[in-house]
Amino acid sequence: MSTVTPPLPYRVAGTWDETGDTRSIELVSAGRRLPPFAPGQFAMIYAFGVGEVPVSASALRGRHGGLVHTVRAVGAVSAALCRLRPGDGVGLSGPYGTGWDLEAAVGHDVLIVAGGIGLAPLRPVVHAVLDRQAAYGPLAVLVGARTPADLVYRDEIESWRGQARVEVTVDRPAPGWQGAVGVVTTLLDRLDLRPERTCALVCGPEVMMRHSARDLVTRGLAPHRIQVSLERNMHCATGHCGHCQLGPLLLCRDGPVVGYDRVADLLLVREL
Amino acid sequence: MVTDLGPVIRTRPKLAVWKFASCDGCQLTLLDCEDELLGLTERVRIDHFLEMTPAEGADRERAQLDGRGPYDLSLVEGSITTAEDAERIQHVRRISRYLVTIGACATAGGVQALRNFADVDDFLAAVYARPEYIATLETSTPISAHVPVDFELRGCPIDRRQLIEVITAYLAGRRPQISHHSVCFECKRRGTTCITVAHGTPCLGPVTHAGCGAICPAYGRGCYGCFGPSSKPNLRSMVAQLRHDGMSERDVQRVFRTFNAASPEYAPVPDLAAEERQGPPA
Amino acid sequence: MSTDADVHASQPPASDGLVMGKDGMAALVDVLIRRGFTVVGPTARDGAIVLAELRSADELPYGWGVELEAGRYRLRERPDGAAFANAAGPQSWKSFLHPVRVREWSADRVEGELVFTADQDTPPRYAFLGVRPCDLRAIAIQDRVLTGGAYRDSGYEGRRSGALLIVVECTEPGATCFCVSMGTGPAAGPGYDLVMTEVVDEDGHRFWMRSGSQEGAEILAELPTRPADPETRETARAGVTAAADRMGRTMPEADLRELMAGTLDAPRWDDVAGRCLTCGNCTMVCPTCFCTTTEDVTDLTGDHAERWRLWDSCFDLDFSQLHGGPVRASSRSRYRQWMTHKLGTWYDQFGSSGCVGCGRCIVWCPVGIDITEEAAALHDWTQSGTSASASAPEPP
Numbered sequence A: 001m002s003t004v005t006p007p008l009p010y011r012v013a014g015t016w017d018e019t020g021d022t023r024s025i026e027l028v029s030a031g032r033r034l035p036p037f038a039p040g041q042f043a044m045i046y047a048f049g050v051g052e053v054p055v056s057a058s059a060l061r062g063r064h065g066g067l068v069h070t071v072r073a074v075g076a077v078s079a080a081l082c083r084l085r086p087g088d089g090v091g092l093s094g095p096y097g098t099g100w101d102l103e104a105a106v107g108h109d110v111l112i113v114a115g116g117i118g119l120a121p122l123r124p125v126v127h128a129v130l131d132r133q134a135a136y137g138p139l140a141v142l143v144g145a146r147t148p149a150d151l152v153y154r155d156e157i158e159s160w161r162g163q164a165r166v167e168v169t170v171d172r173p174a175p176g177w178q179g180a181v182g183v184v185t186t187l188l189d190r191l192d193l194r195p196e197r198t199c200a201l202v203c204g205p206e207v208m209m210r211h212s213a214r215d216l217v218t219r220g221l222a223p224h225r226i227q228v229s230l231e232r233n234m235h236c237a238t239g240h241c242g243h244c245q246l247g248p249l250l251l252c253r254d255g256p257v258v259g260y261d262r263v264a265d266l267l268l269v270r271e272l
Numbered sequence B: 001m002v003t004d005l006g007p008v009i010r011t012r013p014k015l016a017v018w019k020f021a022s023c024d025g026c027q028l029t030l031l032d033c034e035d036e037l038l039g040l041t042e043r044v045r046i047d048h049f050l051e052m053t054p055a056e057g058a059d060r061e062r063a064q065l066d067g068r069g070p071y072d073l074s075l076v077e078g079s080i081t082t083a084e085d086a087e088r089i090q091h092v093r094r095i096s097r098y099l100v101t102i103g104a105c106a107t108a109g110g111v112q113a114l115r116n117f118a119d120v121d122d123f124l125a126a127v128y129a130r131p132e133y134i135a136t137l138e139t140s141t142p143i144s145a146h147v148p149v150d151f152e153l154r155g156c157p158i159d160r161r162q163l164i165e166v167i168t169a170y171l172a173g174r175r176p177q178i179s180h181h182s183v184c185f186e187c188k189r190r191g192t193t194c195i196t197v198a199h200g201t202p203c204l205g206p207v208t209h210a211g212c213g214a215i216c217p218a219y220g221r222g223c224y225g226c227f228g229p230s231s232k233p234n235l236r237s238m239v240a241q242l243r244h245d246g247m248s249e250r251d252v253q254r255v256f257r258t259f260n261a262a263s264p265e266y267a268p269v270p271d272l273a274a275e276e277r278q279g280p281p282a
Numbered sequence C: 001m002s003t004d005a006d007v008h009a010s011q012p013p014a015s016d017g018l019v020m021g022k023d024g025m026a027a028l029v030d031v032l033i034r035r036g037f038t039v040v041g042p043t044a045r046d047g048a049i050v051l052a053e054l055r056s057a058d059e060l061p062y063g064w065g066v067e068l069e070a071g072r073y074r075l076r077e078r079p080d081g082a083a084f085a086n087a088a089g090p091q092s093w094k095s096f097l098h099p100v101r102v103r104e105w106s107a108d109r110v111e112g113e114l115v116f117t118a119d120q121d122t123p124p125r126y127a128f129l130g131v132r133p134c135d136l137r138a139i140a141i142q143d144r145v146l147t148g149g150a151y152r153d154s155g156y157e158g159r160r161s162g163a164l165l166i167v168v169e170c171t172e173p174g175a176t177c178f179c180v181s182m183g184t185g186p187a188a189g190p191g192y193d194l195v196m197t198e199v200v201d202e203d204g205h206r207f208w209m210r211s212g213s214q215e216g217a218e219i220l221a222e223l224p225t226r227p228a229d230p231e232t233r234e235t236a237r238a239g240v241t242a243a244a245d246r247m248g249r250t251m252p253e254a255d256l257r258e259l260m261a262g263t264l265d266a267p268r269w270d271d272v273a274g275r276c277l278t279c280g281n282c283t284m285v286c287p288t289c290f291c292t293t294t295e296d297v298t299d300l301t302g303d304h305a306e307r308w309r310l311w312d313s314c315f316d317l318d319f320s321q322l323h324g325g326p327v328r329a330s331s332r333s334r335y336r337q338w339m340t341h342k343l344g345t346w347y348d349q350f351g352s353s354g355c356v357g358c359g360r361c362i363v364w365c366p367v368g369i370d371i372t373e374e375a376a377a378l379h380d381w382t383q384s385g386t387s388a389s390a391s392a393p394e395p396p
Helices: A076-082 A116-131 A154-159 A184-190 A206-218 B025-032 B034-043 B083-094 B104-108 B111-117 B120-127 B160-172 B183-190 B195-199 B235-244 B249-256 B269-275 C005-009 C024-034 C133-147 C154-161 C214-221 C230-244 C256-261 C268-275 C281-285 C331-350 C371-384
Strands: A008-019 A022-029 A042-047 A051-059 A067-072 A089-096 A109-115 A139-145 A165-170 A198-203 A226-229 A257-259 B014-019 B045-048 B071-077 B096-102 B151-153 C018-021 C038-045 C048-053 C064-069 C072-077 C101-110 C113-118 C126-131 C164-168 C194-201 C204-211 C225-227 C292-298 C304-311
Touching (some): A008 C113, A042 A067, A051 A089, A051 A116, A109 A206, A165 A184, B071 B160, B083 B096, B160 C292, B183 C281, B183 C304, B235 B269, C048 C064, C126 C133, C133 C154, C133 C331, C194 C214, C268 C371
Parallel strands (some): A139 A165, B014 B071, B071 B096, C038 C126
Antiparallel strands (some): A042 A051, A042 A089, A051 A067, C064 C072, C101 C304
16 A cells, blocks of 8 residues: 555534534545544544544444544644534545454453543444444443543443443543442442453553553453554554654554553553 | 634724733734735724834833734734733733734743753853843743634744735635645655755755745755744654754754744654664655 | 566676776766656755766766764865765655655546546656665665555656666765665675676776666666776775674664664663754665655645645654544654664564664764664663663553
């Protein structure tokens, strides 16, 4: 595959707020289509004249049949993406990177641990597991957020309750909050974890993933049964720009999803 | 720095150019944008720019020093050296949506900040026949010491391409493509052979903010730091190297005491220069 | 001219070769130009031997040698008039194969629709005259990085596939050279179209020439040559063998990949951070460093945008920028990233070392930081027994 090909033109089919600073955008092809994305893979989304950012797909098939991405406005490009309106054009390329290894989870209890917008790349996993429930053991979804207002996909999370064990916690409650308070790892105490039969998929801020993975290891999960999705600066997504290195890994190529057994030591090195 | 510049500008925003204590060289850079100037005026309305406004006639009111505003984009040249200017910059900030400082004076205090290291009254007595007519502050300070600044453009004077880039990026709602790394990046990218390594010429390039296009080394002259410090400069090592390349303690002090003399990054230089003894760095 | 390692391995075995007099070099440049090549080779300019387009063999640096030390490069006249008796200069061939600045594509907003246009770049066909064995390996390493994975850099591939490589074996290593430690020289490895060894003695100034590809053989056939005599061959081989014994630098006798992986917490990184200017020169002169950044630019109309790619460096604070700030804020971590990547994690990513021992990073570091000295210091630390007790606090 040649890397110096431009992105494909895509069009915004719909866009909606997830939280105060986070929006979801559904993108449909304006002509030629990209190959299908797997859960955990990411796209490079180009906002005209502003720039390009890597964003994991947060749903593989939206209401209009398009790809859904959830974007938090933290920089010029993501802010521009959050301002898009239906009909606007963007450039899209992908799918890039290594997604969640769902084959490894077949026949296992599936434990999803998400922090903040880290639920976005895990949402297609929930959809995939619920679509093929017979292939997997019980599904548990643990979600943490800073405040109730920072919870993404709130209604959808509620809709999973019938088919999955769902637990939600916030760091700082707001008036009216009835749920749990505390970091997401405290929710692990509520589960009857079967460590030898569980496959855990973790995404969120790096410090949260480190603590969650370590906690899971303490509870008996083998490190290779824990997958994490890591973030580094990315410019090309094709392994050529060198920005996304984490020691031996090029995260655009060897990640973003990697087995915790491969990164446990790396994540302990300061400023690696 | 403000990263979200708001929606892409589709209307014709109003631009103002302001002068404080400075030589006018940076604002003249805007007029030097000969090839781009017409295109620029189609995209922005230059509403306040004394340098290109007749002092008399119909435009006179627009040419008032304080301007009325509001303005979408203000380019601010010069440092704050008088009590009046300290008030005027507050006014400029109030009437400006996005404020960019242009040049070493506005960004670091300029060469006039040499007063910060001495007694300004001594200078007044030495320069002016009637120093009592002069009302000035003890120090020359950058704009950012007085009001929030959205973007700082370096240089003495600024680089024409960088000025166009800042304005174009503002119009497109993107981050300006302006790097904070060393001048060495620019020397290597343009294929200039390193004059320190190949000729032993003392050069501030390794600790100086890029943006000039590495002009001086391309003509065999050492960089003298007119764009100020690069991000997190290692001045201890740089000073040792300058001494190694033959600069005296006094010369090392002086080379950092120019247009960006008051940059906080340069504060340790006198001590470092005194510390270093001639010879290869440890 | 092939980019594929398998092809390199199947090159014809070196024959006895031919001998070409000094005058033959003029014919070589003429033949290359006549065949449509843009000839690039060394020439003395601005007090250094730089790589530039050559119009004639007269521009080669006849009679120029170099004196190298950490942070120091000086041209020195050579009485023997040799053209290639000088070690690596300030540039490498990546300036041509992986250029500083490339436009990748442009985008236009046409009646509300985005239209993307790939940049159609027709590269010149380069003939690189005077590629050092260490730089030949460097080209092979960049081939692997930029065209050996799932994604191929088509621009690089276009420039590389047309390039003719004329290697010159090394008989005059610099004081900063360590190609023997890295296994890349001073004799030529595989991958060349033509290889030459320069000989200057009482029998004259001449080149021992061998071809490594069909095209190389065709070009060689057009040059004024004679069959190689045993004396010239012996003198040439002896010059290369002697060069191997005159390396100015060596890497420590250790598995460098393991050394890098095992010393991430070494106090030596603080020591080198005290000297490092984070100016990025080492990465820019390195023949294998490939990192780039992208620039999205717009014109004043706002309806035309372009994507550019340009050389970047892991020494830039912005290189590891995430929205919370840079991952590698300290100069310690940035120097460590560069060196551990070059000597260690490059194996994990691309199957080989990223260092070819050319010594450019040592010479062109303004403060003379020496990668072999740093590696030796790290090695000493692992041998000293203090390394086992060191442990760094966990990141927040």
